[in-house]
Amino acid sequence: MGTIRFSGVSKIYGGPTGVRALENVDLNVAEGEFVALLGPSGCGKSTLLNLLAGFETLTDGVLSFDGTSISKPGPDRGVVFQEASLMPWLTVWQNVVFGPQVSRVPRSVYEPRAQELLRLVGLEKFHDALPVQLSGGMRQRVGIARALVMQPKALLMDEPFGALDAQTRLSMQELLLDVWQRLKTTVLFVTHDIDEAILLADRVCIMTARPGRITRDIAIDLPRPRSIEALTSVEFIHYKATIMAEMRGAHAHH
Amino acid sequence: MEAGSLFRRLFRSRGGKWLLAAILPVMAVLLWQAAGTDGALAGGALPTPDRVWSAWITWAFGKAGPMTLSPYIGTWADNLGYSAMRVAKGFALAIVVGVPLGAVLGWSKWVAAMVDPSIQWLRPVPITAWLPISLAIFGIRDFGAVFLITIGAFYPIVINTTQGARDVEKSWIRAALMMGARPIDVLMRVVLPAALPSIFTGLRIGLGIGWTAVIVAEMVAVKSGLGYVLWDAYYVGRMDIVIADMVSIGLMGFLSDWLILRLEYSVLRWRRMQSFNG
Ligand SMILES: Nc1ncnc2c1ncn2[C@@H]1O[C@H](COP(=O)(O)OP(=O)(O)OP(=O)(O)O)[C@@H](O)[C@H]1O
Ligand SMILES: [Mg+2]
Numbered sequence: 001m002g003t004i005r006f007s008g009v010s011k012i013y014g015g016p017t018g019v020r021a022l023e024n025v026d027l028n029v030a031e032g033e034f035v036a037l038l039g040p041s042g043c044g045k046s047t048l049l050n051l052l053a054g055f056e057t058l059t060d061g062v063l064s065f066d067g068t069s070i071s072k073p074g075p076d077r078g079v080v081f082q083e084a085s086l087m088p089w090l091t092v093w094q095n096v097v098f099g100p101q102v103s104r105v106p107r108s109v110y111e112p113r114a115q116e117l118l119r120l121v122g123l124e125k126f127h128d129a130l131p132v133q134l135s136g137g138m139r140q141r142v143g144i145a146r147a148l149v150m151q152p153k154a155l156l157m158d159e160p161f162g163a164l165d166a167q168t169r170l171s172m173q174e175l176l177l178d179v180w181q182r183l184k185t186t187v188l189f190v191t192h193d194i195d196e197a198i199l200l201a202d203r204v205c206i207m208t209a210r211p212g213r214i215t216r217d218i219a220i221d222l223p224r225p226r227s228i229e230a231l232t233s234v235e236f237i238h239y240k241a242t243i244m245a246e247m248r249g250a251h252a253h254h
Numbered sequence: 255m256e257a258g259s260l261f262r263r264l265f266r267s268r269g270g271k272w273l274l275a276a277i278l279p280v281m282a283v284l285l286w287q288a289a290g291t292d293g294a295l296a297g298g299a300l301p302t303p304d305r306v307w308s309a310w311i312t313w314a315f316g317k318a319g320p321m322t323l324s325p326y327i328g329t330w331a332d333n334l335g336y337s338a339m340r341v342a343k344g345f346a347l348a349i350v351v352g353v354p355l356g357a358v359l360g361w362s363k364w365v366a367a368m369v370d371p372s373i374q375w376l377r378p379v380p381i382t383a384w385l386p387i388s389l390a391i392f393g394i395r396d397f398g399a400v401f402l403i404t405i406g407a408f409y410p411i412v413i414n415t416t417q418g419a420r421d422v423e424k425s426w427i428r429a430a431l432m433m434g435a436r437p438i439d440v441l442m443r444v445v446l447p448a449a450l451p452s453i454f455t456g457l458r459i460g461l462g463i464g465w466t467a468v469i470v471a472e473m474v475a476v477k478s479g480l481g482y483v484l485w486d487a488y489y490v491g492r493m494d495i496v497i498a499d500m501v502s503i504g505l506m507g508f509l510s511d512w513l514i515l516r517l518e519y520s521v522l523r524w525r526r527m528q529s530f531n532g
Contacts, residue, residue: 054431102430103433132528146433150433
């Protein structure tokens with residue numbers, strides 16, 4: 001459950017003469033795997049994620065989730081957006097239970113689940129707050145709880161911590177490691193932060209722009225469960241050097 | 255005390271704001287009173303404020319005896335009520351049609367391409383131009399007035415709702431779809447609430463036009479209400495009643511706008527906090 005398969009996927013925006021956002025992308029993600037997509041701005045990371053989420057349709061190739069091809073968005077693929085994108089007129093609680101409510105999940109089922117998730121992301125005290133009353137990090141935690149409450153088979157995260165300051169970002173990364181350790185859902189995580197990719201992921205896929213494609217797929221064999229201490233380990237530095245060399249090399253091709 | 259700082263202090267206090275707002279009308283009334291001779295000006299055509307006031311008092315509180323024929327004794331509240339009721343009905347109808355239609359227009363490009371041109375093409379036709387049709391279909395009856403108010407209030411409501419629905423952030427809709435929302439959920443739970451600030455703008459403009467429309471309609475299409483009294487009083491040379499009537503219309507429009515603002519204030523708490531937080 002939660003297996004992802006891109007094979008020969010291309011995406012051209014705006015008709016045949018448009019922008020070639022992705023070209024011939026192959027990517028397999030196994031159940032429970034945490035994969036980071038790393039690459040410079042404009043290389044098609046969001047496009048790849050949006051195809052999987054069902055927000056965009058592909059131009060060519062095959063894209064399947066659990067063996068079925070994707071036609072539209074659905075609660076089996078939870079999405080965490082860069083700016084959280086909470087509904088500003090709903091409270092924290094209403095945002096989190098929005099999904100279960102529109103999906104007709106019985107109240108007795110979703111209430112305890114939503115409460116537990118709010119506790120997990122440390123926001124039980126902000127039950128009735130509006131998104132404007134929260135900090136960026138808190139909003140993003142609501143965004144994570146909102147995606148998880150639907151018990152998705154995969155979590156798709158598009159630079160979820162990109163807008164946060166360094167310290168908040170570290171605590172969010174720890175939170176995510178903790179949540180993933182418990183739930184073991186498949187995660188596809190988009191970032192342009194090398195440290196973040198290594199710290200979180202089992203595999204780091206490096207992408208290049210124009211045309212957007214995956215050039216390297218590097219397994220990260222750091223022990224689990226991980227914490228932010230891993231950031232200063234020798235192995236970590238080693239991975240970082242490899243990835244930086246790879247990205248510089250990819251850049252030099254242009 | 256220096257005049258500038260006095261004004262600043264007035265402006266900051268609540269009572270002071272009322273005082274500031276009252277300066278212009280009070281001055282206008284005083285000038286108008288002073289300009290008159292023998293209770294009238296402009297060669298006797300315009301009565302002075304004191305005469306308007308006493309006519310108004312009679313119109314509002316006077317007790318008509320069995321022999322009185324004047325329609326301007328104690329009938330103010332009734333006529334005000336007729337007009338307000340018509341505005342309320344017409345406005346409600348305009349909301350019921352305009353808001354859902356606007357939401358769908360803003361949300362679906364297909365529906366917009368089909369319906370929007372017709373709306374834009376009918377919109378320049380003024381309410382007054384609809385009068386003959388309204389009379390022909392509904393006759394001298396209440397619904398004729400309601401119909402005109404609905405038409406007048408409909409355009410700003412539908413246009414503002416459409417605009418609001420069109421500007422809904424894509425990521426809110428995507429988030430809703432990702433959580434399993436069906437199209438109807440997206441419309442009711444995302445597009446409509448997101449468009450509410452624009453909808454309120456449309457409601458305010460629409461209600462203002464509603465009061466214009468009711469006066470026009472009552473002058474022609476019915477035999478009661480502030481608009482009817484206005485025209486009738488003019489015909490019998492009661493300019494004092496005409497002016498009292500005009501002030502009443504202004505007050506009602508002002509009051510109903512204030513009610514919408516109150517409603518907006520309580521409904522759009524999230525929006526207010528957003529703009530205060532910058
Ligand atoms: N809706 C769209 N219409 C047309 N072109 C688009 C659209 N979305 C993305 N593109 C183009 O496709 C390419 C890839 O965009 P994408 O957003 O996937 O990049 P990204 O890797 O997510 O970048 P960033 O790190 O800045 O978010 C870019 O050249 C972009 O201009
Ligand atoms: Mg992106």
